[in-house]
Amino acid sequence: MGSSPVIGSIVDFFELFIVQKIFLCYDIYHMITLKSVTKKYSADSTGLSGVDLHIENGEFVSIVGQSGTGKTTMIKLLIAEEKATSGVIEVGGWDITRISNSDIPLLRRQIGVIFQDFKLLPKKTVAENVAFALEVAGEKRSRIKQVVPRVLDIVGLVHKLDRYPHQLSGGEQQRVAMARSLVHRPKILLADEPTGNLDSINTQEIIDILKKINEFGTTILLVTHNREVVNQLKRRVVTLYDGRIISDENKGKYRL
Amino acid sequence: MFSGFFRIIKFSFQEIIRNMSLSVMTVLILILMLLSINTLMVVKVLTDESVAAVKKQIDVSIYFNPEATLDEIQEIRDYVSAFPEVEKETFFNSEEVFANFKKSYANNPDVLSSLDEIGTNPLGPTLIIKTRDPKDYTKIITALSVPEYENIIEAKTFGDTQTAIDRIHVITTNVQKFTYFLTILFAVIAFIIIFNTIRVAIYTQRTEIGIKRLVGATNWFIQGPYIVESFLFSIISVGLTYLLVDFFLKFLDLYISVIFEKNNLLSNYLSQNLVSIIGIEFGVVFLLTIVSSGLAMRRYLRT
Numbered sequence: 001m002g003s004s005p006v007i008g009s010i011v012d013f014f015e016l017f018i019v020q021k022i023f024l025c026y027d028i029y030h031m032i033t034l035k036s037v038t039k040k041y042s043a044d045s046t047g048l049s050g051v052d053l054h055i056e057n058g059e060f061v062s063i064v065g066q067s068g069t070g071k072t073t074m075i076k077l078l079i080a081e082e083k084a085t086s087g088v089i090e091v092g093g094w095d096i097t098r099i100s101n102s103d104i105p106l107l108r109r110q111i112g113v114i115f116q117d118f119k120l121l122p123k124k125t126v127a128e129n130v131a132f133a134l135e136v137a138g139e140k141r142s143r144i145k146q147v148v149p150r151v152l153d154i155v156g157l158v159h160k161l162d163r164y165p166h167q168l169s170g171g172e173q174q175r176v177a178m179a180r181s182l183v184h185r186p187k188i189l190l191a192d193e194p195t196g197n198l199d200s201i202n203t204q205e206i207i208d209i210l211k212k213i214n215e216f217g218t219t220i221l222l223v224t225h226n227r228e229v230v231n232q233l234k235r236r237v238v239t240l241y242d243g244r245i246i247s248d249e250n251k252g253k254y255r256l
Numbered sequence: 257m258f259s260g261f262f263r264i265i266k267f268s269f270q271e272i273i274r275n276m277s278l279s280v281m282t283v284l285i286l287i288l289m290l291l292s293i294n295t296l297m298v299v300k301v302l303t304d305e306s307v308a309a310v311k312k313q314i315d316v317s318i319y320f321n322p323e324a325t326l327d328e329i330q331e332i333r334d335y336v337s338a339f340p341e342v343e344k345e346t347f348f349n350s351e352e353v354f355a356n357f358k359k360s361y362a363n364n365p366d367v368l369s370s371l372d373e374i375g376t377n378p379l380g381p382t383l384i385i386k387t388r389d390p391k392d393y394t395k396i397i398t399a400l401s402v403p404e405y406e407n408i409i410e411a412k413t414f415g416d417t418q419t420a421i422d423r424i425h426v427i428t429t430n431v432q433k434f435t436y437f438l439t440i441l442f443a444v445i446a447f448i449i450i451f452n453t454i455r456v457a458i459y460t461q462r463t464e465i466g467i468k469r470l471v472g473a474t475n476w477f478i479q480g481p482y483i484v485e486s487f488l489f490s491i492i493s494v495g496l497t498y499l500l501v502d503f504f505l506k507f508l509d510l511y512i513s514v515i516f517e518k519n520n521l522l523s524n525y526l527s528q529n530l531v532s533i534i535g536i537e538f539g540v541v542f543l544l545t546i547v548s549s550g551l552a553m554r555r556y557l558r559t
Contacts, residue, residue: 079470108472119467123274135263136473180471 030090031057031188031219032078037087039073039243047073049243051087055221060214062230063223064254065240071223074240075192078221079113080104092187109137112181112189112218116196118173120165120180126152127161130180137184151179155209171202178209189213191222195229203229230254264480271481272488278457279489285453286493286545287500289446290537294501296439297533298508301525303435305516307428314421315386316393317413318400322350322380324408329381332405336385339399341392346384353379380410390421447544454548458482458556465556475557482553486545494538502526 032055039047048070055061063071076082077089080099089097096107120129127148134144152158155175157168165173174194181189191210195203207229214220224230230237230253237252238245247255272279320329329347336345348356354377361367371378387393397412458465468478505522513519526533 081470102474105469105472105474108470113470119463119470121464121467123271123464132468132473133471136468136471136477138260141259184472 030054031059031092032221033088033090034074034077035088037077037089038085039070039077039082040085046070046243047082048077048084051240051243051245053238053245053248055219058214058217058219060211060220060233060235061222062233062235062237062252063221063240064225064230064237066225069240070243071240072192073243075113075190075221075223078188078190079111080107105136109133109184110186110188112178112184112186114174114177114181114189114191114194116193118165118170118177118197120173120176122165125162125164126157126168126176129165129176130183133180133183147183151183152176154182155179169202170197171199171205174198174202174206175209178206182213186218188219188221191220191224193223193225195224195226200228207233227254260477261480264477265484268481268484268488272485278460279485282453282457283489283493283496285449286489286541287497289450290493290497290541291500292442293439293446293537294497296435296442298505298522300435300439301522302512303431305518305521307432309516310424310428311390314390314393314424315384316396318383318385318409319411319413320380320382321408321410322378324380328408329383332400332408333383335399336383336396339387339392339396341387341389341395342385343388344386346386348382348384350377350379350381353382390425393421450541450544451548451551454486454545455552458549458552462556465553469557478557479550479553482549483546486542486549489545490538490542494534494541497537498534 032053034051034053037051038049041047051070051074063074065071073082077084078091078096080096083099084097087097088095091107092110094107096103099107121132124132130148130151131144134147139147149158149161152161155178157172157175157179160168160172165176168176174197178194189210194210195206198206203226210220210222211233222229222233234251236248236250237254239247239252239255318332320332333345333347336342357379358368358371385393385396387396400409400412465478502523505526506520509520509522512521
């Protein structure tokens with residue numbers, strides 16, 4: 001799989017940033033820190049309870065667990081879609097526990113996120129979807145014109161720039177979503193069940209891209225309940241059960 | 257900032273074109289609402305005109321005794337003109353009254369032959385009084401019904417027509433009240449329908465709004481295109497409504513000119529009040545669409 005054209009062009013993409021000296025310097029040791037984080041939706045509905053988690057710069061961590069154990073809650077807390085009931089959350093050294101509404105967009109422009117349902121804008125083309133992430137950040141037009149095709153080239157969709165999401169397969173849509181999440185050069189990539197809607201071939205392709213992105217230094221948090229994916233990765237695995245961490249292993253396996 | 261503004265304008269045009277059916281539907285609803293409001297404007301102009309026309313028909317005739325002297329008549333004329341309610345008073349001397357009488361009965365040989373038999377002019381001078389409002393006639397009549405004038409004034413027609421005048425007054429006031437009520441009712445209906453149309457339009461975009469927020473768009477960047485869209489929809493709907501109304505008024509005027517003996521009554525009213533009508537309609541529609549979209553979007557912009 002490592003020889004696929006998709007992966008090959010990732011190197012070009014990161015070289016682009018290195019040459020332009022805009023690649024981020026990772027001098028933060030803890031990329032993600034949760035200190036006794038609890039999230040209660042209501043009196044009898046708890047998302048997370050007393051979770052402590054440290055994810056270091058450059059790690060590739062899989063978060064596994066059954067449905068309703070708090071995996072998605074964790075993602076929502078990290079992108080400030082939800083606020084913690086108690087505890088402290090830091091992302092890239094930034095305490096986002098009590099983040100103000102006006103700072104939320106700034107946070108989200110520094111974290112790449114991909115979802116099970118892709119979350120592409122249906123009325124925008126592939127290129128426009130990717131460009132949108134740069135446009136909201138006020139990136140220059142010339143820069144957008146230069147970067148968007150290159151990022152889409154990495155995910156192997158440069159020939160489908162003008163297609164709309166509904167004209168693409170599920171795997172292609174997820175690759176567009178990945179291109180969009182990478183276009184900011186994020187320090188962290190959060191992937192919430194990115195392969196949940198994909199067949200095994202597309203799943204493998206997405207995981208390969210994630211691995212390659214991680215090799216170039218981006219911290220990856222992968223939420224999944226795909227046993228094969230987790231077992232094949234042989235990376236750190238954090239298992240959640242009922243809102244708590246029940247195991248945290250460095251070269252873990254899917255245990256549930 | 258500047259490029260952000262251009263992007264917002266670009267996005268709003270993109271959304272209008274790519275959601276064409278929704279855009280057309282929204283503009284259509286806005287036009288329908290504006291048309292109903294404009295219909296009421298026409299109804300109001302027509303009632304005002306009818307009320308004025310009916311009021312114009314009403315006057316009070318004071319028939320003087322043929323023996324009344326010119327001085328006595330002049331005194332009454334001065335007295336009547338002094339009332340601020342009196343709009344106009346027209347005096348006809350005995351000869352004029354006689355000539356008018358003969359003219360109006362020119363086709364009735366019986367009346368004319370009986371007049372010839374009398375030989376002299378039996379009719380006294382007449383004063384025709386018009387007041388600004390029909391209800392003021394009572395005041396004039398009361399003022400003239402004093403003993404000093406009993407010998408001078410032979411008759412006042414008002415006594416016979418009083419009930420008619422009262423009824424016309426009641427009818428016209430009620431017709432006007434009814435048009436005001438209808439206007440308010442239509443305005444409320446228009447408000448609710450526009451509000452809901454915009455809410456549905458925003459509702460269909462709720463996932464997009466959520467995605468834009470996830471990608472790091474600020475609320476301003478998300479709401480901006482909707483404000484520009486509201487502006488464009490308002491311009492288009494008010495413009496098209498104006499063209500439709502202008503066309504229909506020209507058509508209606510052909511029929512109305514027969515009734516009121518006035519040419520281009522409605523078209524003239526529109527062109528005389530063009531700036532305020534278009535300005536108010538545009539302002540209200542724009543404000544309403546912006547407020548509705550703002551309210552509808554608020555919940556999707558929270559996180």
